[in-house]
Amino acid sequence: MGKFETKDTIAVCNGKLLKLSHASEYTKTSMDVNVYLPPQYEAGAKKLPVLLYLSGLTCTPQNASEKSFLPYFASKHGFALIFPDTSPRGAGIDGEDESWDFGTGAGFYVDSVNGPWKKNYNMYSYVLKELLPLVSEEFVQLDVLENCSITGHSMGGYGAIMMYLRNPGQFKSCSAFAPIANPSVVPWGEKCFGNYLGEDKTEWYKYDPCHLVKTYAGNPGVADEKILIHVGTKDVFNYRDNQLRCENLVEAAKGTKLADSIDLNVVDGYDHSYYFISSFVPEHVEFHLKYLTK
Amino acid sequence: MGKFETKDTIAVCNGKLLKLSHASEYTKTSMDVNVYLPPQYEAGAKKLPVLLYLSGLTCTPQNASEKSFLPYFASKHGFALIFPDTSPRGAGIDGEDESWDFGTGAGFYVDSVNGPWKKNYNMYSYVLKELLPLVSEEFVQLDVLENCSITGHSMGGYGAIMMYLRNPGQFKSCSAFAPIANPSVVPWGEKCFGNYLGEDKTEWYKYDPCHLVKTYAGNPGVADEKILIHVGTKDVFNYRDNQLRCENLVEAAKGTKLADSIDLNVVDGYDHSYYFISSFVPEHVEFHLKYLTK
Numbered sequence: 001m002g003k004f005e006t007k008d009t010i011a012v013c014n015g016k017l018l019k020l021s022h023a024s025e026y027t028k029t030s031m032d033v034n035v036y037l038p039p040q041y042e043a044g045a046k047k048l049p050v051l052l053y054l055s056g057l058t059c060t061p062q063n064a065s066e067k068s069f070l071p072y073f074a075s076k077h078g079f080a081l082i083f084p085d086t087s088p089r090g091a092g093i094d095g096e097d098e099s100w101d102f103g104t105g106a107g108f109y110v111d112s113v114n115g116p117w118k119k120n121y122n123m124y125s126y127v128l129k130e131l132l133p134l135v136s137e138e139f140v141q142l143d144v145l146e147n148c149s150i151t152g153h154s155m156g157g158y159g160a161i162m163m164y165l166r167n168p169g170q171f172k173s174c175s176a177f178a179p180i181a182n183p184s185v186v187p188w189g190e191k192c193f194g195n196y197l198g199e200d201k202t203e204w205y206k207y208d209p210c211h212l213v214k215t216y217a218g219n220p221g222v223a224d225e226k227i228l229i230h231v232g233t234k235d236v237f238n239y240r241d242n243q244l245r246c247e248n249l250v251e252a253a254k255g256t257k258l259a260d261s262i263d264l265n266v267v268d269g270y271d272h273s274y275y276f277i278s279s280f281v282p283e284h285v286e287f288h289l290k291y292l293t294k
Numbered sequence: 295m296g297k298f299e300t301k302d303t304i305a306v307c308n309g310k311l312l313k314l315s316h317a318s319e320y321t322k323t324s325m326d327v328n329v330y331l332p333p334q335y336e337a338g339a340k341k342l343p344v345l346l347y348l349s350g351l352t353c354t355p356q357n358a359s360e361k362s363f364l365p366y367f368a369s370k371h372g373f374a375l376i377f378p379d380t381s382p383r384g385a386g387i388d389g390e391d392e393s394w395d396f397g398t399g400a401g402f403y404v405d406s407v408n409g410p411w412k413k414n415y416n417m418y419s420y421v422l423k424e425l426l427p428l429v430s431e432e433f434v435q436l437d438v439l440e441n442c443s444i445t446g447h448s449m450g451g452y453g454a455i456m457m458y459l460r461n462p463g464q465f466k467s468c469s470a471f472a473p474i475a476n477p478s479v480v481p482w483g484e485k486c487f488g489n490y491l492g493e494d495k496t497e498w499y500k501y502d503p504c505h506l507v508k509t510y511a512g513n514p515g516v517a518d519e520k521i522l523i524h525v526g527t528k529d530v531f532n533y534r535d536n537q538l539r540c541e542n543l544v545e546a547a548k549g550t551k552l553a554d555s556i557d558l559n560v561v562d563g564y565d566h567s568y569y570f571i572s573s574f575v576p577e578h579v580e581f582h583l584k585y586l587t588k
Contacts, residue, residue, distance in 0.1 A: 009563075010563075010565055010569050011526065011528070011561070011564040011569070011570075011573070012569045012572075013572070016563075017569065066567075066568060067361055069366065069572065072572070072573075267305070268305065269303075269304075269305030270304075270305040271304055271305070273304070274360060275306045275360065278307070278363065278366070279306055279307045279308070279366075282366075
């Protein structure tokens with residue numbers, strides 16, 4: 001399979017979960033990625049839509065593959081899933097393994113411009129300029145570049161909204177589960193942006209959804225554009241630690257192109273876990289299916 | 295909540311997952327159990343059906359709660375779930391924590407009659423004589439004792455079939471994911487039965503589905519009785535290590551009441567993991583719904 005090494009192929013919900021790895025030019029490491037091919041995937045058939053799922057802090061491609069139950073719905077509706085990793089691993093940089101919310105497992109989907117991090121911590125370009133084209137090239141029956149939506153959880157929810165706002169037209173639709181919506185002003189974001197991007201906050205704002213939304217021009221050709229977001233009232237990261245600030249995005253969008261388009265749902269009793277994610281995966285899938293071309 | 299202590303209540307799929315613990319008379323330890331109440335559960339409403347899920351080696355009540363996606367279907371169809379633990383924990387017996395396939399996490403759903411194990415390792419009576427009556431008593435809107443089906447995975451798949459065959463009429467229906475179908479003749483069973491039950495093999499046969507099926511008289515009042523079983527061709531425990539012997543149960547059932555009733559499905563490419571379980575949970579749920587009274 002060209003540049004991918006297939007580490008494992010697992011039958012899941014009548015389709016196949018491929019555990020792949022490949023050498024990355026952007027991270028200068030070997031990167032793992034899981035790709036789920038639904039049973040509708042066949043050589044020669046028409047190209048299938050794709051949902052890109054960005055995971056949160058500490059996650060590998062395995063967590064959401066196993067716990068989100070997205071493959072069940074991908075199988076039912078005939079779309080593929082891409083689960084990238086959350087950082088380079090084994091880059092060998094001092095301090096990369098010292099905390100769970102920075103370095104390994106915490107790439108924050110940025111291109112680093114600071115210190116020792118800039119050689120490897122380039123998850124923004126890795127995902128958009130390397131991984132998606134590579135999946136498109138290797139799995140020709142997936143419409144990765146023309147018919148793809150994006151979602152994610154926590155750090156990955158931030159990543160999804162950020163990539164969507166920075167690249168109008170690249171994704172058909174965007175949703176997020178408990179995203180870090182305003183990373184510039186919360187401890188997780190300050191730690192990662194400070195290290196990966198340095199002290200100049202104009203660099204930070206290039207990745208902060210609450211800043212990006214201000215100049216966002218809209219998704220060309222998409223009618224009734226929305227960004228669907230869920231967060232639980234028992235999510236301690238949003239409502240105790242103030243790390244997510246989901247409400248800030250609704251506020252920031254006022255007077256912008258997305259003024260009435262941030263569909264934030266605060267749901268009673270849900271936490272930050274995969275119990276929460278899998279509970280709202282059916283609704284997020286329905287949402288993306290409205291925008292993806294079948 | 296009476297004898298249960300509620301450790302956590304988590305919103306899941308519009309219902310509630312309760313993480314409970316209680317002091318057990320049968321294991322002489324504190325036992326954890328998860329109970330999922332679907333949104334249809336309300337005081338005063340009619341009693342809901344129940345599915346009892348027995349987990350496999352090493353599992354706690356958390357694994358299947360999080361990875362099986364059973365709550366999604368329980369919520370959709372209005373039944374409750376009970377996820378017991380797989381052994382006593384912290385009994386303080388020499389050797390109970392030395393291996394993953396014996397002792398802690400490996401109670402094998404028997405009542406021990408041998409050595410130091412007999413004081414605590416009584417999971418058979420614990421589940422049937424203590425846990426189910428207690429859940430029935432505390433959650434009066436669940437029809438635990440009259441309208442309950444049983445399923446499980448691996449050691450828990452064996453436990454489900456064994457409890458079903460030993461107690462005709464107790465459960466409406468039985469299914470299993472990759473069960474240890476003939477524990478008397480495989481290393482996992484020999485190790486656990488040998489320690490918990492001693493050398494007398496007549497004690498072992500009281501728990502072995504391949505022996506129990508020989509004298510099984512049928513489930514009273516149940517038309518078209520079946521036991522639904524799935525096992526994957528890439529399940530190394532069945533097809534490399536010969537620990538499951540699912541095919542032996544079909545063979546053992548010949549000439550018995552269940553001669554044409556062991557519905558064993560060998561499914562291509564599936565392994566022993568929760569990817570496999572969650573892939574066939576929808577079919578097992580449909581199966582049990584045919585037998586449970588709605």
